[in-house]
Amino acid sequence: MPQITQLNLPAGLIDLGVGQPDIALLPLDLLKKSAEHRFNQSDPSPLQYGTEQGNGYFRRALARFLSPGYGMPVDPDQLFITAGATYGLDLICTYFAKAGDTIFVEEPTYFLALHIFADRRLNVVGISIDDKGMIIEALEEKLAKHQPAFVYTIPTFHNPAAVTLSASRREKLVRLSEKHNFLIVADEVYQLLAYTATPPAPMISFDQAGTVLSLGSFSKILAPGLRLGWIQAGDEFLRRLAGSGLLLSGGGLNPFTASVVQSALELGLQDEHLTQLKKIYRLRSAALVAALHEHLPASVSFVEPEGGFFVWLQFPEDVDTASLRRKARQQDIDFQPGVNFSTNRGLHNFMRLCFVYYDSDDLGKGVQRLVKIFPEE
């Protein structure tokens, strides 16, 4: 599996493979105001060990924030505070799967999740996707051969493929989870980042038998360095997580950070910031898509993103994007090759580009550099 390190970019390089927010958009002033508001309460309790599930006032503020964006009422008692979606996923792997278990993921899937699954010694099986997300018939074929502990899915504005699971497939996936007795771990960190279309409501709104656990995060809507996110799930799951040795010893996750973000939520600052981010990301997405339409050869195709962070390019079968990378570096451009997102070293003819880290000018420049390394038609 490729090793990926945190960001350290050489000067001049445009790395469209970076899937992080632009440092210039990280909300320093917002957090300063929120921290001041919190400190002005003269309440030292956020500095104490936190309650295992997460502070109730914070969960209430989070539920109020999420309900309109999710298009469904969110119950604060169904929220469990995490140190980010990654941490949530790791906890779920610990408590709802054991080494040697099979899990299903989309092919392609979020590449760093594959590292978590490898750490947990899980047997990962890929399910093909199309422009409406996971293909249900492909899932049914695999269910005839395997009993997964859970299906890990990124249903909305998929990383890397930019597609969204349709409402009817959500329905079918949930019904299959009931019939075949597996959990659905829905990584919904892009749910609130819709630019040109409203996605279906989160997976949990389709859940009747309590098979869905949903992951959310402040990394994509506020700042990744906060390490703050949530799991939304039924009581039984949350009790299990809150009763873990990890939580019993260390207390709830990041209670101090949560108290600052609670102020950001209560003061309406998170709402304002998200509105602003969506405006900027929508423009950047449009700039990247326009540059791609202008410069890409006809043999390369992609689904236009309606939200999220990414564009996923599909090249003809004989192109191996990983082997284009050396040439790319010579042109001061980089990207994520498709193979990184594959469960079986496949997807060699795909490439992920991100449109949130760079501004529109750099995105345009990046595409012009990128097309220079493409094989001649």
Ligand SMILES: Cc1ncc(COP(=O)(O)O)c(C=O)c1O
């Ligand atoms: C699908 C997906 N899940 C999880 C994460 C990581 O989220 P967090 O920073 O909350 O751990 C990312 C970040 O790229 C992501 O794309």
